[in-house]
Amino acid sequence: MLDLPFDFAPFEAGTVWLAGAGPGDPGLLTLLALHGLRHADHVVCDALVDARILALVRPGAVVETMGKRGGQDSVRQTDITDRLIELARQGSRVLRLKGGDPFVFGRGPEEALALAQAGIKFRIVPGITAGIGGLAYAGIPATSKDTNSAVAFVTGHGADGEVPDEFDWDALARGAPVMVFYMGLKHLDRVAKRLMAAGRRPDEPMAVVCDAATPRQTVLETTLGQVAEAVATAGLKPPALLVLGSVVRLRDRLDWWSPA
Incomplete structure (x- = not known):
C-alpha cells in the first residue's frame, strides 16, 4: 500500500462501499477507492469498469460483473441490489464498483436506498464522473x-x-x-x-x-x-x-x- 500520513476508514465486514471507478484511466481512481479494492472480499462491478482497475483487486477476492449496457441483455437492477444485500449479510466486505461517480447517472442512490432499507451499513466513495x-x-x-x-x-x-x-x-x-x-x-x-x-x-x-x-x-x-x-x-x-x-x-x- 501507499505510505501516506493518514489512515483510511476501516472497511468493515458486512458493509458495502458504493465506489466510483472514474471514466477509465486507472490513474483517475481516488485513494479511497483503491483502498477499497485492496481490502474488499467481494467486488461487484459494472461492465464499463476498466480491466486495468480490476487488476488492482487484492488476491483472493471475488470479482463479479453485474453490469448494465444499453441495448444489450443486462442484469436487472433489483438483482444487483439483492446481491449486494445477500453478500453483506454473509459478512463480506462488498465493494460495488461503478464507472464514473455512483451518484451521477449511476443508479447509486437506488442501491444505497435499498441497502438502507435492508439495514446494511454502507459508504459512498465518490469518483470522477465522465x-x-x-x-x-x-x-x-x-x-x-x-x-x-x-x-x-x-x-x-x-x-x-x-x-x-x-x-x-x-x-x-x-x-x-x-x-x-x-x-x-x-x-x-x-x-x-x-x-x-x-x-x-x-x-x-x-x-x-x-x-x-x-x-x-x-x-x-x-x-x-x-x-x-x-x-x-x-x-x-x-x-x-x-x-x-x-x-x-x-x-x-x-x-x-x-x-x-
Missing part, C-alpha cells in the same frame, strides 16, 4: 472563462430507455450554454432535433467522445445539425458522451492526451 474527467481527456473543458458560466449534465434516456419527457427543452436550450449528455447515442437524432426546435443553432459545435479516458478513446468533432449523420458515418458505438457548446472549439489547442 462528464468532467472524460471531457478533460478529450481536451474539452466543461467550463471556460471566455465561453460559459454554466453547464448542464443531462441523461440521454430515462428509466424507460426513451428520451426523457420531463425536460423543459426550451428552458434547457436557453439556460445552458454548454450541455453534456450521458448515454445519448441511441437517441442522438431525436435529441439533436429537440434542441434545434428549442432554438439551438444547427451550426453550433458539438463533439462525441467514445470510450473516454481509455486506450480506445475516439473523439468526433461536428455540429449539432450534422451530428447524427456524422456518428452514423463513423460507426461510433456506446459508451459515449455528447458535448454541445463553444467549449468544443477549444479542443484544437487543448487536445493533450494520446491514448497509449
